[in-house]
Amino acid sequence: MYDQKAVIVTGAGGNLGSAVVRELAGAGVKLVCMNRSSQELETLAGELPASTEFLSIAGTDLTDYASCVAAVARSVKRFGGVGALVNTVGGFQMGPVGxxxxxxxxxxxxxxxxxxxTISAAVLPTMKAAGYGRIVHVAAAPGLKAGANQAAYAASKAAVIRLTEALAAECRDDRITANCILPGTINTPENRAAMRNAKTDAWVSPQSIARLIAFLISPASGVVTGAAIPATGRE
Ligand SMILES: NC(=O)c1ccc[n+]([C@@H]2O[C@H](COP(=O)([O-])OP(=O)(O)OC[C@H]3O[C@@H](n4cnc5c(N)ncnc54)[C@H](OP(=O)(O)O)[C@@H]3O)[C@@H](O)[C@H]2O)c1
Known part of the structure; x- marks a missing residue:
């Protein structure tokens, strides 16, 4: 189902990143798990099927271009190329314009x-050389329309959507697709702690988003590019 080259998952130790790693490992995908903390990577590695071919890269700072280039170079050296990038790295802060x-x-x-x-720029050369690639970023609904106290978060996720569109336009003839997903509230320990009275059964599970991502990085998804895909439905 997947290109034979490796799939890079950034934020691999996070809620969504670890779900993506588990989903893809179950499908026999070769994985590069990037994370800042090595401890989370060790825990994750212990949960994967014994047959999983994977490379763990700890300490990559995705704000730093040289750090990203070095991590991609290690991935190419190990697996011969990178077929897909799943970038789950991100953060969340709220506050008024004050x-x-x-x-x-x-x-x-x-x-x-x-x-x-930064990670897109680092991964493009190996994808362009191969004439194939899949890039998935994670935006969020406020990137389309902001609510109160969301100026910074919404603008940053809008930037992810615009970046995705530019990537898709620039790379279409290289057969590299770029899409982003806009998850609803993800059912994570942090969200459950922050919203104790919320109805969590209406939230989106990390596993369901991981399955969507698995499709978006498959060869079968080649006609989908430049999209901002809501992931808000009920399972
Ligand atoms: N959770 C939700 O309800 C929700 C809803 C819509 C969209 N999203 C988006 O979905 C994505 C995943 O969310 P999540 O809940 O899985 O988040 P998470 O568990 O906090 O994982 C995010 C990961 O990003 C890493 N990270 C942050 N800055 C980094 C940097 N400069 N370099 C390298 N790694 C960095 C974090 O590493 P450290 O642990 O070292 O900081 C963490 O592993 C994010 O982009 C988020 O904005 C989430």
Whole structure:
């Protein structure tokens, strides 16, 4: 089902990233698991089927281009190329347009937009050389329309959507697709702790988003590019 080259998953130790790794490992995909913390990678590695071919790369800072280039080079050396990038790295802060807003703006733009741009730029050369690639970023609904207290987060996720569109347009003739998904509230420990009275059964599971991502990085998805896909439905 998948290209024989490796799939890079960034934020592999996070809620969505680890679900993507488990989903793809179950499908026999060769994986590069990138994460800042090595401890989360060790835990994740222990959960994968023994037959999984994977490379763990700890300490990659996705805001840093040289760090991303070095990590991609290690991936290419190990697996001969990178067929897909699944970038789950991101962050979340809320607040009004007030005294804290300028710092919050920089934090969100760095955590959500710069990271997506930087890892995309690092992975494109090997995909272009192969004439094939799949890129999936994770945006969010406020990237289409912001609500109160969402200026920085919404703008940063809007930047991810615009980046995805530019990538899709630039890379169409290289047979590289770029799409982003807009998950609803994901059923994570952090969200359950932050919203104790919420009806979590209406939230989206990391596993269901991982299955959508698995389709988007498959060869069968080649006609889908430049899309911002809501992932908000009920399972
Ligand atoms: N959770 C939701 O309800 C929800 C809804 C819509 C969209 N999203 C988006 O979905 C994605 C995944 O969310 P999640 O809940 O799985 O988040 P998560 O568990 O917090 O995982 C995010 C990962 O990004 C990593 N990261 C942050 N900045 C980084 C950097 N500069 N370099 C390398 N790694 C970095 C974090 O590493 P550290 O642990 O080292 O910080 C963490 O592993 C994010 O883009 C988020 O904005 C989430």
């Amino acid at each position: 005294p804290e807003a300028p710092a919050q703006w920089d934090t969100m733009m760095t955590a959500n937009a710069r990271t997506a741009l």
